[in-house]
Amino acid sequence: MPSDEDPTLSEPQPVLSPLTTAALFLVLTVDPGGEPVVRELLADLAGLQRSVGFGHPQGRLSVVAGIGSEAWDRLVDGPRPAELHPFEELRGARHHAPATPGDLLFHIRAGRQDLCFALGSEIMNRLRGAVSVADEVTGFSYLDMRDLLGFVDGTENPVGRAAAAAVLIGDEDPEFAGGSYVIVQKYLHDLDAWNRLTVEQQEQIIGRSKLTNVEIDAPGSHVELNTITGPDGAERKILRDNMPFGSPGSGQFGTYYIGYARTPSVTEEMLRHMFLGDGPFSHDRILDFSTAVTGTLFFVPPAAFLEDLADQDEQTASAAAQGSLGIGDLKHR
Ligand code: HEM
Numbered sequence: 613m614p615s616d617e618d619p620t621l622s623e624p625q626p627v628l629s630p631l632t633t634a635a636l637f638l639v640l641t642v643d644p645g646g647e648p649v650v651r652e653l654l655a656d657l658a659g660l661q662r663s664v665g666f667g668h669p670q671g672r673l674s675v676v677a678g679i680g681s682e683a684w685d686r687l688v689d690g691p692r693p694a695e696l697h698p699f700e701e702l703r704g705a706r707h708h709a710p711a712t713p714g715d716l717l718f719h720i721r722a723g724r725q726d727l728c729f730a731l732g733s734e735i736m737n738r739l740r741g742a743v744s745v746a747d748e749v750t751g752f753s754y755l756d757m758r759d760l761l762g763f764v765d766g767t768e769n770p771v772g773r774a775a776a777a778a779v780l781i782g783d784e785d786p787e788f789a790g791g792s793y794v795i796v797q798k799y800l801h802d803l804d805a806w807n808r809l810t811v812e813q814q815e816q817i818i819g820r821s822k823l824t825n826v827e828i829d830a831p832g833s834h835v836e837l838n839t840i841t842g843p844d845g846a847e848r849k850i851l852r853d854n855m856p857f858g859s860p861g862s863g864q865f866g867t868y869y870i871g872y873a874r875t876p877s878v879t880e881e882m883l884r885h886m887f888l889g890d891g892p893f894s895h896d897r898i899l900d901f902s903t904a905v906t907g908t909l910f911f912v913p914p915a916a917f918l919e920d921l922a923d924q925d926e927q928t929a930s931a932a933a934q935g936s937l938g939i940g941d942l943k944h945r
Pocket residue numbers: 759761763764765766767768769797799818820834835836838839850852867869871879882883898902
C-alpha cells in the first residue's frame with residue numbers, strides 16, 4: 613500500500629501524457645477466479661510498456677490502468693479509494709447516460725497505432741482466460757485535432773501544474789495520493805442529422821467557432837454547460853483525452869470520451885448538466901446528435917500500487933503454506 617513515508621509510492625501512472633495521435637481503449641470484466649492473473653498483469657504493466665515501447669522512443673507509448681468499483685474489492689486486499697463507486701446512470705427527459713460493465717480499463721496511447729496494437733496484444737495474451745472484453749475501441753486523431761462533428765476538441769484542457777492539480781489526488785485521500793479517477797463513455801454520432809445543420813447552428817451547440825476554434829457567445833452550449841465552478845468561484849477542471857473512432861464502411865462514427873479528475877464529482881456535475889440540464893437549459897444539444905452507449909468509472913491507482921499487487925498472492929500463498937489463511941485472504945483465492 614502507498615504511504616507518505618516513501619515518496620516514490622505516489623508516482624502517478626502516465627495520466628498526464630500529452631495528447632497523442634493514436635489510442636486503444638480496452639474495457640474488460642474479470643472472470644470469476646481470474647483475479648490472481650489480473651493482479652500479476654497489473655504488477656507487470658509498466659514493464660510490458662517498457663518492453664514494447666523502448667525501441668521506439670519517438671512513439672511515446674504509454675498505458676494507464678483503471679480498476680472499477682466492484683472489481684476493487686475482488687482484486688485489492690485493503691482500503692478503498694474514498695470516492696470509488698460505480699458510474700451513476702443518468703436519465704434525463706430526452707437523453708440517457710447508461711452505466712455499463714467494466715472492471716478494468718486500459719488506456720493505451722502512442723504516436724503510432726501499431727504500438728497501441730502491440731501493447732494491447734501483449735496485455736490480452738496475458739489476460740486471456742481470466743477476463744472478458746466488454747468494449748474495445750481504436751481511436752485516432754482526426755485532421756487538426758477535430759472530433760467527427762468537425763470541431764477542435766481538447767482546447768480547454770488544463771496543462772502543466774494546473775493539469776496535475778486537477779487530476780491527481782493529494783492530501784484529501786493520502787493513502788491514494790498520486791491516483792486519479794477516470795470516466796469513459798462511448799458516443800455514437802448521427803452525422804447525417806448533424807450535417808443537415810448550418811455551421812452557425814453547430815457553433816451555437818458547441819460554443820466555439822468551427823473554423824477558428826475561438827469561443828463564442830452561445831448560451832446553453834456544450835462549452836457553457838461544462839464550465840463549472842466550485843464554492844470558491846474557481847473553475848473546476850478535468851483532463852479529457854477524447855478520440856474519434858469509426859468505420860466508414862459500416863457508417864459508424866463516434867467520440868470515445870475519457871475524462872480524468874482528482875474527484876469524480878467534477879465530471880459527474882458536468883454529466884448532470886449535459887443530461888439533466890442546468891437552469892433554463894434542459895440538456896446539452898450535442899446529445900441530440902450523439903448517443904452515449906457506454907458509461908463506466910474507474911480508479912487509477914498510483915504506479916507503485918499496481919506493482920505491489922502481485923505481492924498479495926505471494927503473501928496468500930505463503931500464509932496458506934503455513935496454514936494461517938484468514939478470511940481476508942480467502943476472497944482472493
Ligand atoms: C460526444 C461527446 C463529446 C464531444 C464530441 C465533445 C466535444 C467538445 C468540444 C469540441 C469542445 C470545445 C473545445 C475544448 O475545449 O475541448 C469541448 C469542450 C469541453 N467538453 Fe466536451 N465533448 C463531448 C463530451 C463531453 C463530456 C461527456 C464531458 C464531461 C463529462 C465534456 C466536457 C467538456 C469540457 C469540460 C470542455 C471544456 C469547457 C471549457 O472550459 O471551455 N465533453 N467538448
